[in-house]
Structure formats: C-alpha cells, structure tokens
Amino acid sequence: MSTRNHLFTQGAVASVALALVTAGGAPPAAAAPSVTAAFRPVASPIASTVALQALPAAKTVKYAKTTANLNLRRNAGTKYPSLGVMKKGTVVARTGRTSGAWWQVRYGSKTGWASSDYLRSTAKPAAAKPQPGAAKAIRWFAGSQALYAKPTFASKRLQAFTKGIKATQLRTSGSWSYVQAPGSRGWVPTRDLSKKATRYTGSTILPSSSHRWTRYASHVRTGGSTSTRSLGVVPAGEMMPVLSGRNGWSRVKTSKGTGWIKNTLLTNLATKAPPHLQPVTARMIKKVKARYGRTYSSVGTLRNGSIGHRLGVGSDFMMRGWSASSGIRNGNNLAAYLVRNRASLDIDYIIWRDRIWLRQDGQWGPYSKGGWGRHLNARGWNATTMHYDHVHVENLVD
Structure with missing residues (x-):
C-alpha cells in the first residue's frame, strides 16, 4: 500500500510528459466572491518521458517470478522512482x-528494473484461454481511481470513481479493463477492480499488505536478529514499506536505512494515536519553507479527516x-516547484485551485468536478474544500 493507496489505488506508475496546468474557474461565488483574476496554465519547465521498451523476439524471452513484494524501478537502483x-x-x-x-523486466505494459535478489527463473506462463461470448462481468472499484480514454496512463484522464462504485467490465486489453461506470466509460487498470462488492469507508484506515507502522x-x-548491529532507532508511528520477511522479522525501508x-x-494498521509527521513529509516541508516560506501563512499537517493527514x-x-x-x-509557482521536484520530494499528488495532479499519470485535471474528494461532500464545496486557499500535498512512502 503506497501512501496514495489510502486515497488512490495501488498501481504501476507510468512516466509521462508532465505539464503543470493549474487552470480552473473562479471559486464558488458564495465562498470566495473576490476571485476575479484569470487562472491560466503555467508552462511546465520539465518534460520527462520513459519510452516503453519492446520485448525481444519471443524465442529469447525468459521469465522470472517475484519472491516478495518488489518495486519495479525506473532504472537500476533503489534511488530511482518506483513504477509500481x-x-x-x-x-x-x-x-x-x-x-x-x-x-530489466516487463511488468504488464511497463518496462523497468528489479533486483534479481527477489526474482527466480520460471517457465513461461500459460496464455489465458479466450472466452468468446462470455457474459459481461460485474466489478467494483477497489479504491479512488480515474478512468482513462485509452489503456495507458499517458492518455486523457476521465472521471474518477471512489471505492465501492459498481461497474461493468466490458472487455480487457493486457492489464487494463474497459468498463461502464455510472455515466462514463473508460479504461482502468484491472488490478484496481474488485470481484467482490466493496464499500466506501471515507477516512477509515484499512490494513495494509505493503506497509508497516512501528508500534513503539x-x-x-x-x-x-537482536545480535546484529543497529542502524538507529525509529520512533513509534513511522510508516515504512515492507520488502520481505522471515523468522518473525520484516525487512523494511526506514528513515534510518533499509534493515530488519x-x-x-510492527503493525499493518496505522497507529490509533496521532502519528508523528513522517520523515519524507518533514523533509519536503523544510525544502519548501526555505524557498517559498514567505508566500504562505502556515502549514497544516496532522489532523483527523483525510487519511493522508492522519498518517x-x-x-x-x-x-x-x-x-x-x-x-x-505564488501558489502556481509552489505547485510547479513540487511537480519539477516530484522524484526527490517523493510527491504523490497535489491539489490546488480545484485541480489535481497525480504522480501515476503526470497530469493535471478537474478535482471537484472530476469525481475526487467524495469525503468532502458533507462539508460542501467552498474555497477551502476546493483548495483555492491552500496547496494540498501528499507524499509517497516508498
């Protein structure tokens, strides 16, 4: 479970050309009648693409099976961003x-790098048998996830749907499914659909299969083993990806380094007591303050409400x-800085002036009218819930 998975579903991140588009209409008149300035797109100073590489001829292809939950990296090394x-x-x-x-391996439609320490050679998987004329399958969204115009994150982002929304799976293409959702059709990663009915849980924190939190x-x-050297002590409530496990121990990635x-x-459920600010977020805030500290009045972090704040x-x-x-x-400049430095700052998503930028596709799109923020419906849409008065940022712990 990446950080995003509390709001978005876990999925492979496709690196696409990024453009900061902070366009959006004026906020609701009742909430912020003084907004009159045109909110125009800010040209992105960076474009980053990673071409998907074709597989070799079929006769040279070899296959491997992961022996643990394993990151697919953009390049060979843990310092590079995870693609999923x-x-x-x-x-x-x-x-x-x-x-x-x-x-270098191919996972679904993505090509990246993985540590061979957690890969074992295996036989070619059996091809799925076609089922012509099969009945359309009923599925449910497993988390907040947008539909796309084509089966790739590089295509146009369409309406988003939250966990528990029912959809009809019409057909598949590779690791993607074309679905009919309420009022919209589009493509979604198949792994983000559930075969069992799910329900929207708002800000409830569910057990994680990919992350752990320290109890103490x-x-x-x-x-x-307790006889091995300590890399340091991490505080209670720190969130960390779990890489593998054995004999009652977990290998995890922490602020003190990767160790056991x-x-x-450890627990697979976020601590009930208010957690401390995660190290990755504290580092990001420190860098933003050094550069843009005079442009904002305060920074809100730990609080009840959204899962990101609670974590x-x-x-x-x-x-x-x-x-x-x-x-x-000033808000445009701050948002542009976060997008440019998304990798080093571990940015997962950004919301500003009723627009949302996602790490998984590198796009800006509608927020309140795009299907996001369902948990804010009860509060009503205003300058704060639509994020006109603040830039909301969430970090990815990976």
Missing part, C-alpha cells in the same frame, strides 16, 4: 538487459492573499 509494486508470485518477462544485480520506538537492525525490525514491534504524509500550505493575482501566482 509487483506482488509476491508475479511472473515478469526479462528483456535480457542486466546491470549488476538488477534485471524500534531498532532497525542489519539482520533478523521484529514483527512484534502524517499530508500537508496544507495556506497561501497568503490567495484570492489576489499575487497569491494565485
């Missing part, structure tokens, strides 16, 4: 390229003079 998490037991196709202990202040050790913590010190990965930068042209410009 491949669940234990996933079969991937090798392209034949290697870099040290790293193998805990040593991070170099091996799965005893399972009795300590959500931040609200309250912009000074947000309804004036200078405030809009």
Whole structure:
C-alpha cells in the first residue's frame, strides 16, 4: 500500500510528459466572491518521458517470478522512482538487459528494473484461454481511481470513481479493463477492480499488505536478529514499506536505512494515536519553507479527516492573499516547484485551485468536478474544500 493507496489505488506508475496546468474557474461565488483574476496554465519547465521498451523476439524471452513484494524501478537502483509494486508470485518477462544485480523486466505494459535478489527463473506462463461470448462481468472499484480514454496512463484522464462504485467490465486489453461506470466509460487498470462488492469507508484506515507502522520506538537492525548491529532507532508511528520477511522479522525501508525490525514491534494498521509527521513529509516541508516560506501563512499537517493527514504524509500550505493575482501566482509557482521536484520530494499528488495532479499519470485535471474528494461532500464545496486557499500535498512512502 503506497501512501496514495489510502486515497488512490495501488498501481504501476507510468512516466509521462508532465505539464503543470493549474487552470480552473473562479471559486464558488458564495465562498470566495473576490476571485476575479484569470487562472491560466503555467508552462511546465520539465518534460520527462520513459519510452516503453519492446520485448525481444519471443524465442529469447525468459521469465522470472517475484519472491516478495518488489518495486519495479525506473532504472537500476533503489534511488530511482518506483513504477509500481509487483506482488509476491508475479511472473515478469526479462528483456535480457542486466546491470549488476538488477534485471530489466516487463511488468504488464511497463518496462523497468528489479533486483534479481527477489526474482527466480520460471517457465513461461500459460496464455489465458479466450472466452468468446462470455457474459459481461460485474466489478467494483477497489479504491479512488480515474478512468482513462485509452489503456495507458499517458492518455486523457476521465472521471474518477471512489471505492465501492459498481461497474461493468466490458472487455480487457493486457492489464487494463474497459468498463461502464455510472455515466462514463473508460479504461482502468484491472488490478484496481474488485470481484467482490466493496464499500466506501471515507477516512477509515484499512490494513495494509505493503506497509508497516512501528508500534513503539524500534531498532532497525542489519539482520533478523537482536545480535546484529543497529542502524538507529525509529520512533513509534513511522510508516515504512515492507520488502520481505522471515523468522518473525520484516525487512523494511526506514528513515534510518533499509534493515530488519521484529514483527512484534510492527503493525499493518496505522497507529490509533496521532502519528508523528513522517520523515519524507518533514523533509519536503523544510525544502519548501526555505524557498517559498514567505508566500504562505502556515502549514497544516496532522489532523483527523483525510487519511493522508492522519498518517502524517499530508500537508496544507495556506497561501497568503490567495484570492489576489499575487497569491494565485505564488501558489502556481509552489505547485510547479513540487511537480519539477516530484522524484526527490517523493510527491504523490497535489491539489490546488480545484485541480489535481497525480504522480501515476503526470497530469493535471478537474478535482471537484472530476469525481475526487467524495469525503468532502458533507462539508460542501467552498474555497477551502476546493483548495483555492491552500496547496494540498501528499507524499509517497516508498
């Protein structure tokens, strides 16, 4: 479960050309009647694409199976962004390229790099038998997820639907499904659909299969034993990806480095007590403050409400003079900075002036009218819930 999975479903991240489009209409007149300045797109100073690489000829393709939940990286190394998490037991196709202990593999429609320490050679998976004339399947959205015009994150983002919305699966293409959802048709990653009825849980934190939280202040050790060296102590409530496990210990990625913590010190459910600000978010806020500290009046972090805030990965930068042209410009600049530095700051998504940017597709699109923010319906849409007066940022713990 990435951080985004509390609001969005977990999925492979396709690297696409990024353009910061902070366009949006004026806020609701009742909430912010003073907004008159035109809110125009800000040209993105960066365009980053990663071409999907074709597999070699079929006779040269070899396959491997993951032995643990494993990140698919953009390049060979843990320092590079994750394109998604491949669940234990996933079969991937090798392209034949290697870099040290790293193998280049194809996972669904994505090509990236994975550590061979967690890959084992396996036979070619059996092709699924076609079922012509099969009945249309009923599915439910497993989390908040947008539909796309084509079966790729690089295509136009359509309406978003939250967990529990019923849809009809009309056909599939690779790892994508074409569905009929209420009032809209489009493509969605098949893994983001559930075969069982689900229900929307608002800000409820569900058990995670991919992350852990420390129950208490805990040593991070170099091996799965108390006799091994400690890399340092992480505080209670720290969120961390779990990489593997054995003999009652989990190998996790923490603020003190990658190491081992005893399972009795961990939980797969966020602590009920208010967590501390996660290290990745604290680092991001520090860098933003050094550059844009004069443009906002305060930063809201830990609070009840959205899961990101409750987990300590959500931040609200309250912009000074947000309804004036200078405030809009400052917010645009801050949002552009976050997009440019999305990798180093571990940005998952951004909301500003009723527009939302997603890491998974690199696009800006409608927020309140795009199907997002269902948990805010009860509060009503105004300058705050539509994010005209603040830039909301959530970090990805990966």
